[in-house]
Amino acid sequence: MTMSVRGLNEECGVFGVWGVPDAASLVYYGLHALQHRGQEGCGIVAAAPDDSMKRIKGEGLVTEVFNESKLASLPGSMAIGHVRYSTTGGGGIENVQPFLFRHHTGDFALAHNGNLVNYALLRKSLEDRGSLFQSSSDSEVLAHLIKKDSAEADKPRIFSIVNALNAVEGAFAFLIMTPNRIYACRDRHGLRPLSIGRLGDGYVVSSETCAFHVIGAEFIRDVEPGEIVTIDRHGLRSRKYTDDCQDRICAMEYIYFARPDSDIENRNVHGFRKETGRLLFREAPADADIVVGVPDSSLSAAMGYSEASGLPYEMGLVKNRYIGRTFIQPSQELREKGVRMKLSAVVTIVRGKRIVLIDDSVVRGTTSRRIVQILREAGAKEVHLRIASPQITRPCFYGVDISTYEELMCAHKTLDEVRETIGVDSIAFLSEDALYRAAGSSGLCLACFNGKYPTELYQPIEEANKDGKF
Numbered sequence: 413m414t415m416s417v418r419g420l421n422e423e424c425g426v427f428g429v430w431g432v433p434d435a436a437s438l439v440y441y442g443l444h445a446l447q448h449r450g451q452e453g454c455g456i457v458a459a460a461p462d463d464s465m466k467r468i469k470g471e472g473l474v475t476e477v478f479n480e481s482k483l484a485s486l487p488g489s490m491a492i493g494h495v496r497y498s499t500t501g502g503g504g505i506e507n508v509q510p511f512l513f514r515h516h517t518g519d520f521a522l523a524h525n526g527n528l529v530n531y532a533l534l535r536k537s538l539e540d541r542g543s544l545f546q547s548s549s550d551s552e553v554l555a556h557l558i559k560k561d562s563a564e565a566d567k568p569r570i571f572s573i574v575n576a577l578n579a580v581e582g583a584f585a586f587l588i589m590t591p592n593r594i595y596a597c598r599d600r601h602g603l604r605p606l607s608i609g610r611l612g613d614g615y616v617v618s619s620e621t622c623a624f625h626v627i628g629a630e631f632i633r634d635v636e637p638g639e640i641v642t643i644d645r646h647g648l649r650s651r652k653y654t655d656d657c658q659d660r661i662c663a664m665e666y667i668y669f670a671r672p673d674s675d676i677e678n679r680n681v682h683g684f685r686k687e688t689g690r691l692l693f694r695e696a697p698a699d700a701d702i703v704v705g706v707p708d709s710s711l712s713a714a715m716g717y718s719e720a721s722g723l724p725y726e727m728g729l730v731k732n733r734y735i736g737r738t739f740i741q742p743s744q745e746l747r748e749k750g751v752r753m754k755l756s757a758v759v760t761i762v763r764g765k766r767i768v769l770i771d772d773s774v775v776r777g778t779t780s781r782r783i784v785q786i787l788r789e790a791g792a793k794e795v796h797l798r799i800a801s802p803q804i805t806r807p808c809f810y811g812v813d814i815s816t817y818e819e820l821m822c823a824h825k826t827l828d829e830v831r832e833t834i835g836v837d838s839i840a841f842l843s844e845d846a847l848y849r850a851a852g853s854s855g856l857c858l859a860c861f862n863g864k865y866p867t868e869l870y871q872p873i874e875e876a877n878k879d880g881k882f
Contacts, residue, residue: 522555583662604619663858700767
């Protein structure tokens with residue numbers, strides 16, 4: 413365990429372009445399509461025709477950080493970008509990616525989605541060997557591992573990258589850019605998604621396929637768990653950095669994070685969510701008048717529940733489009749204040765009705781409780797809460813940044829206590845088996861639901877020091 417898990421937050425998104433003119437502008441549009449994955453900061457590094465690299469980054473949304481003149485100052489046909497929500501290391505401009513490193517073996521840039529669980533141990537070891545860190549982000553560890561690999565200094569970069577990837581543990585989708593190529597790397601468990609597309613004579617890489625649609629790219633395939641895909645003038649070349657691989661894509665990618673127009677592991681996100689809604693009705697029907705989904709990530713599941721139940725699907729809640737997702741607000745105070753700014757009840761629709769309220773998850777329960785209050789104040793006769801995922805009972809250490817155990821409502825309350833605390837007439841959660849059925853695969857990480865973590869969880873550095881490991 414290498415971090416203090418603070419709150420239920422978003423992760424990050426990466427996007428890269430190789431071999432397409434005005435690559436930085438295309439990365440801008442790709443990052444805009446991935447904005448839902450992180451709103452604290454963003455950046456782009458472009459490789460110029462003279463092999464030099466230039467970076468522009470800042471705190472805020474993509475449209476706030478970049479403009480036409482800034483993009484024009486990032487020439488070339490190769491670039492990578494990143495949208496950030498802070499996980500390990502916290503916020504601050506120094507932690508905004510991509511990182512750009514100057515080195516005698518050649519400059520390179522790095523962008524990372526995920527979280528390294530052995531970050532503290534690796535950082536301590538690297539600092540003892542003389543590394544100086546410029547940020548508090550776990551992502552920088554990989555760069556130092558690449559630079560420190562003196563045994564491979566005279567070999568192509570891929571050798572030091574392979575050694576570095578074998579040293580880190582956890583969840584990651586890495587983009588590493590040198591003056592001539594992009595390396596797309598995925599963790600051996602496949603916890604974070606990463607896809608490759610074709611655009612003209614070039615290629616694009618993205619955390620989600622929805623970004624391909626924006627720029628007119630054609631999906632080719634996903635990067636496989638434990639794989640490094642090299643993209644350069646030779647086209648696509650693949651190698652596994654380890655044979656110890658498994659497919660454990662994070663279930664929350666399907667349930668919440670990804671846009672409904674994205675496909676993950678050959679399964680459309682909207683289709684997955686709609687199927688969870690159908691299965692949710694079969695497992696937990698409710699005697700009600702209408703079905704209402706919590707915008708936006710729960711709407712697909714609400715449609716599925718409506719179709720399976722025969723109850724009309726109604727727009728009982730309206731989202732203010734100018735408010736960010738409360739799920740990724742950095743503080744609990746902002747999250748709580750943001751709910752009423754974000755959602756309003758359609759009074760004439762919900763008044764006097766028995767409502768089946770469909771939501772994607774319950775974490776602390778504070779947002780759910782406030783939504784139920786909004787519906788009751790609007791005159792709802794009954795509110796029956798149905799959750800299109802199992803109960804979250806464990807923290808996540810792979811970049812989802814779910815709360816501490818104490819803050820997770822379902823970790824220490826009975827189902828009836830959860831119902832009473834949220835203030836609903838009835839409550840039910842989807843089963844784990846239903847998630848597998850909706851995905852059409854047994855390859856899901858459900859650690860936040862059942863505590864079955866696919867990796868070892870490392871001790872905090874303070875505990876390691878007490879044990880005499882350093």
